[in-house]
Amino acid sequence: MKHRTLGRTNFEISEIGYGAWGIGGTMWVGASDKDSLAALHRAIELGVNFIDTALVYGNGHSEELVGRVAGDATHKIYVATKVPPKNRIWPAPPGIGIEEAFPRDYIIRSAEESLKNLRLDVIDLLQLHVWNPEWTSREEWRRAFEDLKTQGKVRGFGVSLNNHEPDSGLGIIETGLIDAVQVIYNIFDQAPERNLFPACIKHNIGVLARVPLDEGALAGRIAEDTVFPEGDFRNRYFRGDRKKQVLERAAGIVRDLGLEDASHLPEIAIRFCLSHPAVSAVIPGMRSIGSVEGNAMASGQGPLPAGTLEVLRRHAWDRDFYK
Numbered sequence: 001m002k003h004r005t006l007g008r009t010n011f012e013i014s015e016i017g018y019g020a021w022g023i024g025g026t027m028w029v030g031a032s033d034k035d036s037l038a039a040l041h042r043a044i045e046l047g048v049n050f051i052d053t054a055l056v057y058g059n060g061h062s063e064e065l066v067g068r069v070a071g072d073a074t075h076k077i078y079v080a081t082k083v084p085p086k087n088r089i090w091p092a093p094p095g096i097g098i099e100e101a102f103p104r105d106y107i108i109r110s111a112e113e114s115l116k117n118l119r120l121d122v123i124d125l126l127q128l129h130v131w132n133p134e135w136t137s138r139e140e141w142r143r144a145f146e147d148l149k150t151q152g153k154v155r156g157f158g159v160s161l162n163n164h165e166p167d168s169g170l171g172i173i174e175t176g177l178i179d180a181v182q183v184i185y186n187i188f189d190q191a192p193e194r195n196l197f198p199a200c201i202k203h204n205i206g207v208l209a210r211v212p213l214d215e216g217a218l219a220g221r222i223a224e225d226t227v228f229p230e231g232d233f234r235n236r237y238f239r240g241d242r243k244k245q246v247l248e249r250a251a252g253i254v255r256d257l258g259l260e261d262a263s264h265l266p267e268i269a270i271r272f273c274l275s276h277p278a279v280s281a282v283i284p285g286m287r288s289i290g291s292v293e294g295n296a297m298a299s300g301q302g303p304l305p306a307g308t309l310e311v312l313r314r315h316a317w318d319r320d321f322y323k
């Protein structure tokens with residue numbers, strides 16, 4: 001497993017991180033804790049040392065599972081978690097004041113709750129779970145971050161940017177007060193390359209590439225007749241003819257790269273993210289040992305060849321399935 005430095009922190013994190021949304025088990029239905037813990041253990045065994053979770057994932061359940069493995073691991077595990085907006089509105093719409101989403105005392109209380117769930121004394125990276133650029137100059141988040149650092153409860157800070165809005169992070173990066181941004185970056189959504197990534201490189205800000213497999217579409221796992229469990233958010237994400245659309249898009253990538261079938265698509269999708277020098281880690285969700293093992297193999301292979309990246313560039317796709 002190869003490591004990269006997370007921005008200007010001294011965290012040497014595995015370039016494949018563990019995305020822990022799915023194991024929370026509310027919006028993703030079907031993960032048993034036994035399987036989730038087995039996947040987490042296998043990831044750590046294969047050298048993963050960075051886990052991205054959030055207080056809201058399963059209302060603390062994802063953090064609790066992470067807490068059960070992080071403390072006992074044989075190597076240091078860097079844990080990133082997130083403060084949900086107090087108004088529980090995802091993504092952050094324009095025009096809503098920070099006092100409704102992230103008051104200072106609320107940020108601190110949320111971090112303390114996460115520490116309990118995680119059974120840790122300190123959170124390595126605390127991220128705001130939504131971001132609205134109108135809040136950049138506000139005191140609330142600045143004071144909360146400063147106080148949490150002084151109290152020794154958090155080591156680094158970041159923001160998780162709204163879906164498909166990478167440029168909303170440009171202002172906060174300039175403040176010099178955060179260490180990392182988390183952003184959707186995958187073969188379909190290449191928009192962060194335009195402005196966000198150059199800014200992150202310039203200011204030495206870490207980048208966590210989330211949803212690298214487009215919720216499964218870029219893993220070649222979505223067919224027209226794929227059925228998700230009742231209550232699973234993917235019923236909405238892939239609603240109507242969207243399964244057909246992603247199937248055709250994935251088939252187009254396979255065809256243009258001259259692959260035999262879609263079996264290597266997840267590896268290519270992960271390596272696509274790692275090919276950009278701004279990316280510190282890619283954080284696929286992986287509730288199964290099979291996914292963990294497949295993704296761990298994608299590490300250490302270096303950037304995809306220029307010709308492959310050129311082909312993938314043509315597969316960018318501007319749309320927002322979260323809406």
Ligand SMILES: NC(=O)c1ccc[n+]([C@@H]2O[C@H](COP(=O)([O-])OP(=O)(O)OC[C@H]3O[C@@H](n4cnc5c(N)ncnc54)[C@H](OP(=O)(O)O)[C@@H]3O)[C@@H](O)[C@H]2O)c1
Nearest residue numbers: 019020021160210211213214215219284285287288291294
């Ligand atoms: N607003 C936010 O801050 C936000 C929003 C979304 C996501 N995130 C973070 O980003 C992480 C990643 O996003 P995500 O989990 O939503 O989606 P994702 O990583 O794009 O896709 C996850 C899906 O891909 C499958 N998969 C993973 N590796 C595979 C492989 N090698 N072969 C075949 N299938 C594979 C997983 O299967 P199994 O699970 O069945 O193994 C799961 O169904 C989240 O876990 C979370 O930490 C943050």
